[in-house]
Amino acid sequence: MSTAPAVDSPKANQANGALADESYIQIRDFNFFYGASQALHNLQFDIPKEQVTAFIGPSGCGKSTLLRSINRMNDLIDGVRHEGDILVNGHSVFDPLTEVISLRKRIGMVFQKSNPFPKSIYENVIYSLRVSGRNKKSELDEIVETSLKGAALWDEVKDRLNESALGLSGGQMQRLCIARAIANQPEVILMDEPCSALDPIATGKIEELINELKNHYTIVIVTHNMQQAARVSDNTAFFYLGKLIEYGTTEDIFFKPKNSQTEAYITGRFG
Numbered sequence: 001m002s003t004a005p006a007v008d009s010p011k012a013n014q015a016n017g018a019l020a021d022e023s024y025i026q027i028r029d030f031n032f033f034y035g036a037s038q039a040l041h042n043l044q045f046d047i048p049k050e051q052v053t054a055f056i057g058p059s060g061c062g063k064s065t066l067l068r069s070i071n072r073m074n075d076l077i078d079g080v081r082h083e084g085d086i087l088v089n090g091h092s093v094f095d096p097l098t099e100v101i102s103l104r105k106r107i108g109m110v111f112q113k114s115n116p117f118p119k120s121i122y123e124n125v126i127y128s129l130r131v132s133g134r135n136k137k138s139e140l141d142e143i144v145e146t147s148l149k150g151a152a153l154w155d156e157v158k159d160r161l162n163e164s165a166l167g168l169s170g171g172q173m174q175r176l177c178i179a180r181a182i183a184n185q186p187e188v189i190l191m192d193e194p195c196s197a198l199d200p201i202a203t204g205k206i207e208e209l210i211n212e213l214k215n216h217y218t219i220v221i222v223t224h225n226m227q228q229a230a231r232v233s234d235n236t237a238f239f240y241l242g243k244l245i246e247y248g249t250t251e252d253i254f255f256k257p258k259n260s261q262t263e264a265y266i267t268g269r270f271g
């Protein structure tokens with residue numbers, strides 16, 4: 001069961017409270033501001049454990065802002081502030097005692113454009129382990145193999161681990177970034193349009209991988225691609241102008257949307 005503190009009827013505040021599974025990320029009365037401009041309004045919903053939850057909605061509706069709030073990537077931007085809370089596994093990510101570097105390891109992130117370092121494939125995978133002083137070769141070898149296998153990349157690169165990561169294809173680089181996140185043994189993997197720069201074949205491989213990864217990790221994905229949201233996610237949250245309009249199982253959101261704005265967006269009539 002969830003270890004989150006009791007709040008007043010969280011389900012009652014969900015735009016669609018159909019999700020019954022154990023929640024892992026709890027978003028509570030969350031508002032977010034860039035300076036004087038409010039980007040997110042009173043968000044309140046739960047994201048289930050070891051499932052894929054998609055954030056969808058037209059450009060500028062706040063999907064990335066919310067995603068980046070979960071592992072406090074927005075802290076890097078001047079003049080931002082928030083109200084409310086986000087709990088991951090029962091702990092506030094904004095707790096003053098939370099160490100942000102370790103938070104970002106526990107809540108890994110994969111970006112729109114893959115961002116490998118100009119280093120070998122091997123060093124890319126264990127980069128943050130090296131930074132934190134872990135240098136035992138046998139241990140690192142094992143983590144590299146497990147992480148690359150976890151990212152469905154091992155077979156393609158096992159004979160060239162010491163070659164530059166910059167020689168990989170776009171899809172392989174994106175899977176390498178997933179392997180880098182996995183090496184930290186994360187609880188959550190956040191993905192911000194991870195396939196937007198990839199061709200359909202590379203996209204298909206990442207989607208297959210997401211399907212596999214959800215057996216071990218809680219995944220939140222921002223996507224503009226409705227077919228992708230329908231294919232990979234268990235739950236979908238639809239946002240408009242910084243508000244959560246509707247949230248539920250992907251099947252309900254796509255086939256039985258309750259809100260006319262959701263329906264219009266899903267069917268491509270706006271956005």
Ligand SMILES: Nc1ncnc2c1ncn2[C@@H]1O[C@H](COP(=O)(O)OP(=O)(O)OP(=O)(O)O)[C@@H](O)[C@H]1O
Nearest residue numbers: 034037039057058059060061062063064065066077
């Ligand atoms: N660094 C920033 N400074 C000021 N405003 C910002 C910043 N980043 C985003 N915003 C604003 O916050 C709002 C939400 O933006 P956000 O990028 O979260 O939306 P999005 O749904 O992810 O959009 P897209 O699909 O185009 O990536 C928008 O009005 C945007 O202009």
